[in-house]
Structures are given as structure tokens and as C-alpha cells.
Amino acid sequence: MSINNTAMFKLSYGLFVLTASDGRMSNGCIINTCTQLTQEPLKISICVNKSNYTHELISNSGVFAVSILSEKAPFDIFKRFGFASGRDTNKFYEFTDCEIGENNLPHITGNFSNAFISGKVIEQIDCGTHTLFIADVTEAEVLNNDKSMTYEYYFANVKPKPQPEKKRGYVCKICGYVYEGDELPADFVCPICKHPASDFEPLK
Numbered sequence: 001m002s003i004n005n006t007a008m009f010k011l012s013y014g015l016f017v018l019t020a021s022d023g024r025m026s027n028g029c030i031i032n033t034c035t036q037l038t039q040e041p042l043k044i045s046i047c048v049n050k051s052n053y054t055h056e057l058i059s060n061s062g063v064f065a066v067s068i069l070s071e072k073a074p075f076d077i078f079k080r081f082g083f084a085s086g087r088d089t090n091k092f093y094e095f096t097d098c099e100i101g102e103n104n105l106p107h108i109t110g111n112f113s114n115a116f117i118s119g120k121v122i123e124q125i126d127c128g129t130h131t132l133f134i135a136d137v138t139e140a141e142v143l144n145n146d147k148s149m150t151y152e153y154y155f156a157n158v159k160p161k162p163q164p165e166k167k168r169g170y171v172c173k174i175c176g177y178v179y180e181g182d183e184l185p186a187d188f189v190c191p192i193c194k195h196p197a198s199d200f201e202p203l204k
């Protein structure tokens, strides 16, 4: 069996904020796994990691909302909903870019999302680490015609790239030899051209 995992990167995905509630407080997480299943009647599916707090909320309540993120969604949205758990933090605290739908769940508003879809779970399929929730669509609204964000767009334009580490040290003005370190010893002699420490300058 030949499996090249990077073939998975060729699948095209959208990015979504999935919201749910325990009846008192709402929570949400980022997912890339929302799919329309059927048209008549309208059904969608979402696939959620069992360790996510949002999974627990959907399992218990049977309802959720999916906000389709547009290319205007900044990294802050991903940081808030995708890099922290609602078990440790109230993700909707002082968050104003949302409105409440018919099922009392918040969805992300037009600055960052172009549509939302609410679902009522009709079936749960155990997929090991994840649960596939199949749901009837109970509400759906278009907010604007901004382009939907794809996973590819997120990686290319939204997710910050790791900054190359800045080297600290001193460069020999005579031959270009680089001494790496915070302090250049006063008696240092260039191992290449034999010039003294006074011929070195800090790396820019």
C-alpha cells in the first residue's frame, strides 16, 4: 500500500467558525470540514475532533452554526477560535463581530464571513479521533459576496510565516569572517586574516 500523506494537501477546503452552546455560554472553533451532502432536503456534515470543547457542546445540544470565513478574516479570528479551547477561555468575551441566529447561536458577521448555515444533528458517525455530524439545515443566509477563504489562501496569506532567526555577532571588516556571539572578546584575532578585534563590527 503506497500512501503519500501530502496528497491530502491537494484537497481543496473552505475555512469555518463552528459555534455551539451549553445553553448559557457559546463557544466556537475553526474547522475546515464542512460539506454539503444533499440538496433535497438540505443536509450538511461537519467533522470535529472529540477533544474539542465544541464537540462536547454539539454532542449534548444537537445544534450548531457554521460561519463561512471570507478572505477578509484576519489571523486574529484563527488565533481566537482555532488556537485556544473554550474549556480555558470565553472566546466570545468582548467579541463584537457576531450576531445571533434563529437557534440562538452566534455567527461571525459580514466583516469576516460571507454566509452562515445552521444545522440540527440527525446522525453522528464515530470516526475514531473525530465525529462526523450529519445535520438538517435549519437556517442559511448570505451576508455578502466576498470570496470564501480556502485552506490554501490561509496558508499563503493569513498564517504568519516563522521569522528566520536573527544571528547575533561581529563581522571582520577585512575578510568578512563572522564571529557568532553576544560579546567579541577584546583579545580576539580573526582566524582567517589575523586582524584584531578592533577590525570587527557588529552584524547588522
Ligand SMILES: Cc1cc2nc3c(=O)[nH]c(=O)nc-3n(C[C@H](O)[C@H](O)[C@H](O)COP(=O)(O)O)c2cc1C
Binding pocket: 015, 027, 028, 029, 030, 031, 032, 033, 047, 048, 049, 050, 051, 052, 053, 054, 055, 078, 081, 082, 083, 084, 085, 086, 087, 154
Ligand atoms: C486552520 C485550522 C483548521 C482546523 N480544522 C479543524 C477541523 O476540521 N476539525 C477540528 O475538529 N478541529 C480543527 N481545528 C482545530 C480547532 O479549531 C482547535 O483545536 C480549537 O482550539 C478547538 O477549540 P474548542 O476546544 O474550544 O472547541 C482547526 C484549526 C485551524 C487553525
